[in-house]
Amino acid sequence: MRADAPPPLPTARGPLTTALFALLRGEDRHLLVPSLDADPLTDDDRQLALYACYELHYRGFAGVDDRWERDPAVLRLTAALEDSFERALRDETGLLPVRPDTVHQCLRELTEAEGGPSLSRFVAEQADREQVRELAIHRSLYQRKEADPHSWAFPRLSGRAKSALVEIQMDEYGEGRPGASHAELFSDTMRALDLDPTYGAYLDVVPGLTLATVNLISLFGRQRRLRGALVGHLALFEMTSVGPMGRYAAGMRRLGLDAAAPFYDIHVEADAHHEVVAGRDLAQGLADDEPALAGEILFGAQALMAVEGRFAAMVLSAWERDESSLRHGAPSFAVAS
Numbered sequence: 001m002r003a004d005a006p007p008p009l010p011t012a013r014g015p016l017t018t019a020l021f022a023l024l025r026g027e028d029r030h031l032l033v034p035s036l037d038a039d040p041l042t043d044d045d046r047q048l049a050l051y052a053c054y055e056l057h058y059r060g061f062a063g064v065d066d067r068w069e070r071d072p073a074v075l076r077l078t079a080a081l082e083d084s085f086e087r088a089l090r091d092e093t094g095l096l097p098v099r100p101d102t103v104h105q106c107l108r109e110l111t112e113a114e115g116g117p118s119l120s121r122f123v124a125e126q127a128d129r130e131q132v133r134e135l136a137i138h139r140s141l142y143q144r145k146e147a148d149p150h151s152w153a154f155p156r157l158s159g160r161a162k163s164a165l166v167e168i169q170m171d172e173y174g175e176g177r178p179g180a181s182h183a184e185l186f187s188d189t190m191r192a193l194d195l196d197p198t199y200g201a202y203l204d205v206v207p208g209l210t211l212a213t214v215n216l217i218s219l220f221g222r223q224r225r226l227r228g229a230l231v232g233h234l235a236l237f238e239m240t241s242v243g244p245m246g247r248y249a250a251g252m253r254r255l256g257l258d259a260a261a262p263f264y265d266i267h268v269e270a271d272a273h274h275e276v277v278a279g280r281d282l283a284q285g286l287a288d289d290e291p292a293l294a295g296e297i298l299f300g301a302q303a304l305m306a307v308e309g310r311f312a313a314m315v316l317s318a319w320e321r322d323e324s325s326l327r328h329g330a331p332s333f334a335v336a337s
Contacts, residue, residue: 006060007203017049020053024068029073041307046081050219086219089216103297104287120247123248124247124254127255132257136195140190153234154169185262189260233304239279245268
């Protein structure tokens, strides 16, 4: 199988995904209404259902007709899952009003705020090889499609903000050189860690909170009204990347995994410039052009911090108990032939 081929449908995790996957396989047209009892941010069944609905807009799934992307029943389910996810995020962040001319400064203050547990520091100083591989499995669901979710913003921006986005994304896509995009470079990292680089290979073993870190970007990207939140997410993502990426690279080398480090080295170099462009030109540029979006830009940044904070706490808590943070424990580490 090609490393970028559509993955098979994953295994269902509850009644919602059971019904959705039966629909996508053409076995049943009955979809369930999402349960109001489950946590929209962490529930496995809800987050996998939302991920699968979103994936129809990306690579799709092997054996699933592409026309399901615009099926009314699937779109209604997607909207219901999105609405509850967004409400939970807004409840968690509790965003305060922000002056449009202070957006860049507010983002800088967020980057300097006291954070939660640091995954990158743990990797740099303490993680063993199996934990490093496990973290790569978690991150593969985003890294193997890196930059694509943020590219939804292209037709929705103009002027200074759009130019900044083009500059950032060109680097993410390797300046158009085949094999040089960050998503492709992460495949090399996975091979160096003796992991399967196939797109979506580990979908069945990552928990709902891992899927939430990916779904968050698609939530913002798929809706034009949330373009401000998408820009805020990307801006903070770039503004907080250099330190963690440097620590991940150091951790790889500490463990003798030098071949896995170049992906992180490249981010350190690129994001040192991106952090300036993202805050000053992308985020502040959008706020200057559309002042009404200032609060949404900060919401996107705070949502990123909230979800990533939960994710880091989940992983580190499992490791402190000497357990795997994956759903079924760490799978055997073997590169796909």
